[in-house]
Amino acid sequence: MPKDFLESFPLYKKFYYDFINQSLGLVPKPPIKMYCDICKSNQTFNNTMDYFKLYKRPEDYRANGEVIGLEYICMSCKKFKRYFFIEISEDLNWIRKIGQVPPWDISVDKEIGDLLGKERLEIYQKGLINESQSYGIGAFAYYRRIVEGVIDELLKEISVMIDEKNLVEYNEALKKLKDSHNGEEKIKAVYDLLPLRLIPNGNNPLKILYKVLSEGIHSDSDEECLENAQTIRHILIFLITEVKNHQIGAKQFTAGLKRLGEKNKD
Ligand SMILES: [Zn+2]
Structure with missing residues (x-):
């Protein structure tokens, strides 16, 4: 999922995304840069797993209309995690967050x-x-x-x-x-x-x-x-x-x- 979307989009705001392939297993997973509560600074976070959903294997995933969960971990402390829940539109035109932990940040530099x-x-x-x-x-x-x-x-x-x-x-x-x-x-x-x-x-x-x-x-x-x-x-x-x-x-x-x-x- 796109870096900018994960880092800065609030909940429910649509991100128009070009799915090249309908299989979720092939959607790229770039690292993101966000605040780590343990390191107390901005850090790189990596995706820890394949786009998952219960009872299915990654290669079987069809992206249309899916809701997926993502887990990211801080590469510095290897402890602090961030979670995103993403809805993918039926027509594969857009994605949007429907949940995020910790919540979208309203703190200001x-x-x-x-x-x-x-x-x-x-x-x-x-x-x-x-x-x-x-x-x-x-x-x-x-x-x-x-x-x-x-x-x-x-x-x-x-x-x-x-x-x-x-x-x-x-x-x-x-x-x-x-x-x-x-x-x-x-x-x-x-x-x-x-x-x-x-x-x-x-x-x-x-x-x-x-x-x-x-x-x-x-x-x-x-x-x-x-x-x-x-x-x-x-x-x-x-x-x-x-x-x-x-x-x-x-x-x-x-x-x-x-x-x-x-x-x-x-
Ligand atoms: Zn950290």
């Missing part, structure tokens, strides 16, 4: 946790919990909340660049905009604050993310949302990393300018 900050991390993890239960629409709602947070943060940043005489006016306009919950207007307002390399060919990632998430929430099924949830998470983390680096850069730039200005006063 420390690096990503630090990047998100406490409040956003909680929202992010609620998104992951929804994904783990295959509530794609629910996950989308939480991820959209994070996008909105990024937009609000960028709106605040603008005020640093506004002249003092226009600041009152700006703050009033900003307050109105914030209260309006009009995502598209907000995105337009912060467009210039995004690092240029985040906007390849003018495709504003904030706009795309917000649009995909909003459309998903309003008109897609749980399953359709789930399809894109992982990609969205990756883009979201990338976006937040870039925005944060850009903010630090811009702050240093502004501080440098200020110092220069003070020097030239004399």
